[in-house]
Amino acid sequence: MSKFATQRIWLSAMCFVAYLTCPAQGTSVILNSDSSGWHLMRNGAKHDVHGAGAKSHFDILENAGANSIRLWSTNKSALLDSAHKRGMTVMLGLYLRPERTGMDYNDEYAIQGQLLELKQEVLKYKDHPALLLWGIGNEVDLQYTNTRVWDAVEELAAFIHEVDPHHPTSTVLAGIDPAKIHMVRTHCPSIDVLGVNAYGSIERLPLNIRRFGWEKPYLVTEWGVNGPFEAPRTTWGAKKEPPGGVKASTRLRRYQEIIAADSSMCLGSYCFLWGQKQESTATWHGLFLSDGRATDGVDAMHKAWRGDWPERRAPSIQNIRLNGLGWRKDHVLLPHSEVAIDIDLEDWGGELRWQCALFPESTSKKTGGDRQQSLQEIPTTFSQSDEDGISFLAPEDPGAYRIFVTVCRDERTCSTANIPFLVKR
Amino acid sequence: MRLLGAIGCVALWLVCGSMHHVSCQMYDVDLTSSPEERVLSFPHRQIFMDFENSTMFGFKAHPCKRVEFPKENSIEGDNHVAIEWLQTDDCRYLGIGFPWAQYVGKNLKGIEKIAAIQFHIRLETGSASKLPMFFALVDYAGKQANSKINLINVEGQRLDDTWRKVVIPLSTFKAASKGVNLANIKELRIEFQREGFVHLDDIQIVPFQHEVKRLSPRGSVCQDLPIQLDSNKLWWGLESNTVQWMQPSDGTSLALNYNRNGIDKAWNAFGVALNDWETLDMSGLYSASALTFELQGQWAPMTVAIWSAYGAPRRIQQQLTEDHCLQTSEGVWRCALPIKGFEQFELFKWKAAREVRVTLTDDIQTQLSKFEWKEYRGHPGKPMRWLERQMR
Numbered sequence: 001m002s003k004f005a006t007q008r009i010w011l012s013a014m015c016f017v018a019y020l021t022c023p024a025q026g027t028s029v030i031l032n033s034d035s036s037g038w039h040l041m042r043n044g045a046k047h048d049v050h051g052a053g054a055k056s057h058f059d060i061l062e063n064a065g066a067n068s069i070r071l072w073s074t075n076k077s078a079l080l081d082s083a084h085k086r087g088m089t090v091m092l093g094l095y096l097r098p099e100r101t102g103m104d105y106n107d108e109y110a111i112q113g114q115l116l117e118l119k120q121e122v123l124k125y126k127d128h129p130a131l132l133l134w135g136i137g138n139e140v141d142l143q144y145t146n147t148r149v150w151d152a153v154e155e156l157a158a159f160i161h162e163v164d165p166h167h168p169t170s171t172v173l174a175g176i177d178p179a180k181i182h183m184v185r186t187h188c189p190s191i192d193v194l195g196v197n198a199y200g201s202i203e204r205l206p207l208n209i210r211r212f213g214w215e216k217p218y219l220v221t222e223w224g225v226n227g228p229f230e231a232p233r234t235t236w237g238a239k240k241e242p243p244g245g246v247k248a249s250t251r252l253r254r255y256q257e258i259i260a261a262d263s264s265m266c267l268g269s270y271c272f273l274w275g276q277k278q279e280s281t282a283t284w285h286g287l288f289l290s291d292g293r294a295t296d297g298v299d300a301m302h303k304a305w306r307g308d309w310p311e312r313r314a315p316s317i318q319n320i321r322l323n324g325l326g327w328r329k330d331h332v333l334l335p336h337s338e339v340a341i342d343i344d345l346e347d348w349g350g351e352l353r354w355q356c357a358l359f360p361e362s363t364s365k366k367t368g369g370d371r372q373q374s375l376q377e378i379p380t381t382f383s384q385s386d387e388d389g390i391s392f393l394a395p396e397d398p399g400a401y402r403i404f405v406t407v408c409r410d411e412r413t414c415s416t417a418n419i420p421f422l423v424k425r
Numbered sequence: 426m427r428l429l430g431a432i433g434c435v436a437l438w439l440v441c442g443s444m445h446h447v448s449c450q451m452y453d454v455d456l457t458s459s460p461e462e463r464v465l466s467f468p469h470r471q472i473f474m475d476f477e478n479s480t481m482f483g484f485k486a487h488p489c490k491r492v493e494f495p496k497e498n499s500i501e502g503d504n505h506v507a508i509e510w511l512q513t514d515d516c517r518y519l520g521i522g523f524p525w526a527q528y529v530g531k532n533l534k535g536i537e538k539i540a541a542i543q544f545h546i547r548l549e550t551g552s553a554s555k556l557p558m559f560f561a562l563v564d565y566a567g568k569q570a571n572s573k574i575n576l577i578n579v580e581g582q583r584l585d586d587t588w589r590k591v592v593i594p595l596s597t598f599k600a601a602s603k604g605v606n607l608a609n610i611k612e613l614r615i616e617f618q619r620e621g622f623v624h625l626d627d628i629q630i631v632p633f634q635h636e637v638k639r640l641s642p643r644g645s646v647c648q649d650l651p652i653q654l655d656s657n658k659l660w661w662g663l664e665s666n667t668v669q670w671m672q673p674s675d676g677t678s679l680a681l682n683y684n685r686n687g688i689d690k691a692w693n694a695f696g697v698a699l700n701d702w703e704t705l706d707m708s709g710l711y712s713a714s715a716l717t718f719e720l721q722g723q724w725a726p727m728t729v730a731i732w733s734a735y736g737a738p739r740r741i742q743q744q745l746t747e748d749h750c751l752q753t754s755e756g757v758w759r760c761a762l763p764i765k766g767f768e769q770f771e772l773f774k775w776k777a778a779r780e781v782r783v784t785l786t787d788d789i790q791t792q793l794s795k796f797e798w799k800e801y802r803g804h805p806g807k808p809m810r811w812l813e814r815q816m817r
Contacts, residue, residue, distance in 0.1 A: 075619065108638035109597070113575030116582060120554035145735050145777070147643050147703060178661040179702040179734065179779060207691050211662050 027129055028166045031192055031217060037264025038217035040168075040193075042089065042132065049132070049219060049268025050305045051091065052287075055079060055275055060294055062086050065305030070221060070270040072138050074121045080130045089132035091170070091195075091221070091270065092125060094118045096137035096152060098144065105148040115152060119159055126164035133167050134160055135195055135221065139174035141183075150187035157190035168192035172221045175201045181212040193267065197222035200230040202254055206262040220259055220269035224297075225250050228280035234330045236400055238361050238420030239280050243327060245316035245346060245415060248300040255304035271301055278374045280362050281402065283416045290374075293408060296415045314413030315352055319344040320405060322419050331421035333394040342389040343405055343417060350409035356382045356390055361400035361420055398423050460539035464632040467536055469526035472613055472628040473544075475502025480528065483521035490519050490617070495624075500545045500588055505626035509549070510617045522563075523628065524612035530565055531610040533595055533630075541578075541592040541633030542613065549622035552585035557618035562598050565611045570603040588626070594635035644704035644734075644777075650714055651799035654697045654781060662695030667785070671792060678721075678794035683785040696732075696782035699798075704734045708775040715763040715801035715808065716781060722791035724750060724758050728784040731767065736774025740782075741767040751812040759812050765805035 029047070032039045040047045051068035054061055055076060061069070069083050073095035083090045097103035097114060104110055125131060136156050140149045157169040171188060172195035173180050184191055194214055198205050202223050209218055225247040231239040242250070251271065259269045276286035283289070287297040296316040303309050320343045322331045333339055341356065358380040378395065385391035395401060400422055408414035458466065473479040476494040484492035489511050494504040510519050525531070533540070542560065554576065561569040572593050576582050580590040600607045613628070656676025662668060663679075667689050671678040683693055699705040707714075716729060730742035743762050750760040764770055781798070803811030 106640040106642060108640060109575065109577065109636070113577045116576040117554040120576075120583070124554075143735065145704075148640060178696055179698070182659060182661075182698070182702045204691075210664070211692060211694070213661055213664070 027131070029132055029168060030166075031168055033217075038267060040132075040217075040267045047089065047132070048263075049089075049091075049270070051089075051268060051270035052274035052301070053222060053270050053272045057274060057288060057292070057294070058082055058086055058088075060298060061274055062088070064298060064302040064310075066274075066301075068132055068268070068270070069274075070135065072135075074125060077125065080125065080128050084128070084130035088130065090128075090130045091133050091135050091219070092128075092131055093135040093138055093172075094121060094156060096140050096149070096156075098137075098140045098142060099146055099149065100143045105146040105152065111148075111152055115155055118156055122156070122160055122163060126160075126167065131167055133193060134164075134169045136160075136169060136171045136191070138172045138221075139197060140171075141180050142174040147183055147187070150183045153184075154188040154190055157188055157192075161190050170195045170219065170221075172197060176205070176208055176212060176214075178212045181209075181214050185213065192216060194218040195221035197272075199224060200226040202258055206258065206266070209265060217265050217267050219267050222272040223254065223259070223269055224272045224285055228284055231280075232328070234420055234422070236330075236422050238400055238402070238422075240327060240420065241281055241284055241418055243317040243320050243343070243415070243417035244283070244296050245318040245417075248296040248316060248415075251297055252300040252304055255301075260304075278362075281404075281418060282374065283404070283418065289406065289414055289416065293411075294413045296413070298413070312350070312409070312413070313348040315345055315347040315407045315409050315415050317343050317345055317405065317407060317415040317417040320417035320419055322403070322421060327417065327419050331419060333421050333423050335394060335396050335398060335423050335425060337394045338391055339394050339403075339421075340385050340389050340391045341403060341405060341419075343407070345407060345415075347407075347409070351411075353408050353411065354390060355406045355408070356380075356392065357404045357406075358392070358395070359402050359404065361402050394421070394423050398425055460634070461632040464536050464540045464630065467540070467630060469529065469531050470630045472523050472525040472542065472630065473506065473625070474627065474629075475499070475504045476506075477504075478502060480524050480526075481506075481521065482524070487516065487519075489513055489516035492521060498588075498624075499626055501627035505545075505624055507549075507622075507624045508617070509622040511620045512618055518616070519618070520614050520616040522612045522614040528611065530608075532608045533562070533600075533610055534607045536630070537595045537600070537607055539632060539634060540630050541594040541635065542628065543590060543592045543631040543633070544628040545588045545626045546574075546579075546584065546591050547588045547624045548584060548586050549624070550586055552583060554584070556584060556621055556623065558621065558623070559616045559618075560593055560598075561614040561616060562595075562600060562605060562607070562610050563612050563614055564606040565609045566606060568603060568605045569614065570598040570600040570605040571616075572597040572599075588624075592631065592633050594633055595630075596635050596637065644706065645700055646706040647699075647710055647778075650710055651797045652699065654718075654796040654798065659698040659701055660695060662692065665689045665692035667692045668695045671794075677796075678792050679796075681785060681789050681791050681793055683787075683789045685788055693786070694782060694784040696780050697796075698780055699778055702779065704777040704779055706776045707778040710800075711764050711770070711775050711778075713801055714798060715761045715811075716796075716798055717759070717761045717801075718796040719794050720750070720758045720760060720791050721794065722756055723789055724752075725785075725787045725789035725791065727786055727789070729762055730782045730784070731764075731773070731778060732780040732782060733774040734777040734779045736777055738769050738772060741769050741773050743767045744786075749808050751809055751816070753816065759816070761801065761808040761812055763801050763803065763805040763808055763811075766808070 027043050029042045032041050049068050050066050052066050054069045068089040070091040072093040080090050136153050153171050160169050169191050170193040171191050174197050228239045273285045276288045276290050296314040299313050320327050358378045359375045380392050382390050382392045402418050402420045404418040406414050406416045491509045493507045495507050496504045499505040559571050559573050561571045563569040578592045667683050669680050671680050727745045728742050730740050732740050750758040753759050
């Protein structure tokens with residue numbers, strides 16, 4: 001008997017045992033459509049997804065009005081319990097290895113091994129009361145060449161329908177194009193909801209979903225400000241990150257005008273990222289700083305989900321300048337020259353404190369949110385130059401750097417901004 | 426043959442005694458016997474039996490890793506390896522290694538396709554469908570090839586707190602593609618990520634026939650032109666009032682009716698898949714070809730782009746100008762866009778061509794028909810001349 005046959009028998013036995021011993025203790029989630037469009041119904045009640053990609057800061061998340069979190073894999077399954085304790089639901093990821101990490105979707109041995117692992121994960125978590133829907137793969141289409149990956153997605157989705165009829169299936173794309181929509185539509189008929197990670201491309205997402213022919217509902221499974229891969233660059237290739245206040249405003253506008261506005265097809269969203277990560281910079285996507293303090297982006301999500309601002313708003317940096325020139329410009333400095341930093345700040349009271357930090361420019365070429373190493377701060381002396389500004393001496397060594405400014409209210413909530421610069425003789 | 430080999434080996438041993446391990450590597454395996462016998466005759470099969478009778482590193486106390494050798498409940502020898510780990514930012518690399526057979530260079534080349542690393546594993550508690558641990562074969566140049574546990578080759582196809590036999594076929598390390606010299610392997614390393622607590626025992630090389638089943642790649646090669654871009658192909662963007670088939674039953678003429686200020690102003694693009702959205706290898710034909718079509722009613726500029734499935738640039742495009750079109754009669758234009766007229770066409774990944782896309786940039790009310798990708802024998806900058814020749 002072949003290994004694959006043994007594997008099928010084993011899984012069937014597991015399914016049967018699961019069926020006999022584990023009556024559905026979880027919740028029932030179904031998709032409904034009526035004249036107003038698609039709805040996600042959880043235990044009979046409409047469940048618009050106000051979600052975040054979150055692994056921590058659940059108090060703040062709950063307070064901001066969120067009702068769901070997204071997990072990219074089953075590695076941190078304890079978070080299902082954390083979410084459940086707070087009455088939140090979970091979009092649970094089943095991590096299908098993307099081709100760009102070396103997975104070969106022509107290699108039957110590798111594919112079947114991976115599917116066997118993930119089917120066991122499905123059986124393990126299908127009755128968890130926090131489970132909202134399954135996310136099969138995350139951005140497996142990013143830089144891929146082999147469309148057989150969709151067969152793997154379908155095999156898992158069909159398996160889920162067989163063993164867990166109580167939760168819809170989804171797969172998450174790195175943006176959409178006509179080819180990807182066609183592939184999911186035709187190769188993955190068991191996919192119920194399309195997940196789309198969209199940063200800059202969110203602006204045309206509702207239009208493109210329709211133009212490219214997707215007819216089922218969709219979720220915006222990652223969104224936020226334009227990603228580093230879409231950012232304008234300096235002449236030496238450094239990415240220009242908008243200040244915290246600009247990013248917060250962008251988030252709020254995108255939520256209100258795009259996500260919430262497309263209620264007929266869009267079931268909701270998961271903002272990225274309710275936490276912190278290094279992706280080109282330490283502050284690009286994260287709504288929190290590395291030390292855990294919330295930023296003005298969190299306030300924007302509070303406004304988006306609850307409709308009003310939090311009582312104690314974070315300060316918000318609207319612009320940052322080096323020697324009087326704003327963040328959109330290129331900054332080339334002489335070694336050891338004195339540099340003045342100043343910012344435009346919107347503040348809402350409280351005691352405000354500035355903090356500056358100098359870092360080398362990131363050289364990471366990783367894509368798709370793949371893990372990047374944090375950078376080491378360069379010890380630098382900053383001094384108050386006048387009432388509104390701070391100055392420092394540019395590094396002696398030529399090269400690419402980035403200066404960060406963080407302003408915090410009562411040491412609790414903050415806004416950040418940064419400017420890349422080049423030191424050149 | 427064996428006699429000659431033995432003489433050669435002795436001669437080499439005499440000439441350079443210090444290299445005798447390397448010179449005899451070619452005889453680690455008897456190539457004339459059955460696959461199983463060949464593996465069983467491999468002299469360095471045992472990688473780990475117990476701590477006293479094995480060579481191992483990476484077992485010293487470490488803030489993120491604890492390695493012990495419990496005697497109880499072992500499979501082979503006096504004890505086994507128990508490893509508990511927790512990866513943090515302070516310890517990104519966690520691993521143990523087995524430079525088995527006292528660091529001798531092991532020649533696994535002859536048994537790569539017929540052998541596997543076999544061991545027993547159990548979790549301290551609970552069960553898991555996968556473990557964050559990777560196996561690496563490292564050669565004497567420091568190059569390493571990785572593989573991992575595949576549940577298919579785990580006894581009972583599950584990992585839990587009972588001993589389960591696992592095999593990792595040597596061929597799954599794909600040593601050649603990683604530049605690893607399988608004829609001179611120094612050690613087996615096991616690397617750990619995230620967290621875990623496992624017991625390992627009886628690591629050895631065993632005969633194993635790995636079923637290699639490779640699926641054939643999708644996509645196809647374009648053998649000849651023309652390609653008809655009609656309703657037999659897959660299209661997108663035809664759902665609005667802007668672009669529709671003139672007569673669905675005909676399927677060769679599109680009605681374009683675009684108003685930049687109309688309610689459908691955003692629906693200004695449509696496209697056609699060259700090969701059902703799989704790749705179409707056009708590398709043998711693209712250079713002497715053109716996209717051609719006919720406009721009936723009104724002429725207007727538009728952008729025509731070719732998209733690939735991957736590579737950079739993903740898209741090459743050309744703006745349709747009056748120089749591309751020959752008016753053949755009142756309100757009728759025959760147009761040709763030579764591929765060599767597309768900017769960056771040399772950089773385009775022609776092996777992965779996927780789509781032709783049209784974007785309407787101006788108000789237009791016309792009929793687009795006879796859309797084809799066809800052979801073009803003319804100057805890329807002078808399509809009008811070629812069109813005139815075609816008319817004759």
